[in-house]
Amino acid sequence: MTDEKNKPEAETPAEPAETLAEELSEEPAAQGEAQDPAQNSAMSEPDIAAIQAENADLRDRLLRAAAEMENTRKRAEREKQDAARYANAGFARDMLEVSDNLRRALATLKEEERKTADDSVKAMAEGVEMTERQLAAILERHGIKEITPKPGERFDPNHHEAMFEVPGTEHPTGSVVQVLEAGYKIGDRLLRAARVGVAKNEDGAQNGGKVDTTA
Known part of the structure; x- marks a missing residue:
């Protein structure tokens, strides 16, 4: 009897490591499936209306920004054209005094006096007339109108x-x-x-x- 009491009990065979790993991996997955709520619920009408309103607001802002950019581009182009067109305004204003003096010089010589004047005076008057006409043509060619x-x-x-x-x-x-x-x-x-x-x-x-x- 002493030998039977001292006889060691039979050991429980250990579970294979692969089986234990599979059980551990399957347990969280099963728990996750049990805890996940339903994902296919439909959106409510207030949510849809809010999204549509936000889209309309974004579209309006985009159109306004595009229009403002176009207006800025046109304004810059117009200012560029005006700068080129009126760049010589100061010079042209000074040249008007030259044109005035040429006309005054011609006005001092009356038509009757011109007929009886010698050739040198007639030639000088013709030269002044040609210069005045040429200056007027140059001014007009540069957009300056009388x-x-x-x-x-x-x-x-x-x-x-x-x-x-x-x-x-x-x-x-x-x-x-x-x-x-x-x-x-x-x-x-x-x-x-x-x-x-x-x-x-x-x-x-x-x-x-x-x-x-x-x-």
Whole structure:
């Protein structure tokens, strides 16, 4: 009996390592499957409406940004063109004085005096005329146009400067009677207003009213 008590008990065979690993790996997966909620639930109408509103707002912002960029591009292009067009405005304004002096020189020589003048004076007058015409052509070629109103034309304060008034004329009150000095503009910008005399008749109310000299 002593031998039977002292006999060691039979050992429980150990589980293979692969089987234990499989059990450990399957257990969390099974637990995860049991804990995952349903994923196929449909979106509610308020959520859909909120997304649509956000998309519309983003689209509106995108269109506004594109329009602003286009306006900026056009404005920059217009400023570039204006800078090129009016770059020589100061030089052109100075050249107008040269043109005025040439015309004054020609005006001092009357037509009758020119006919009786000697050849040297005639040649000089012709040279001044040619120079004045050439200068006028150059100015026009560079976009500088002359403003010379005709007698009877309505006074325009945007392009004319009234130097004096002439009473008792055949032209309506407020119309140009005489041009003292031609005006000029470059593109749409005024370089110098034409200096004129305007009519002022006693019956001005019937013939056009008071002269408006304000631009």
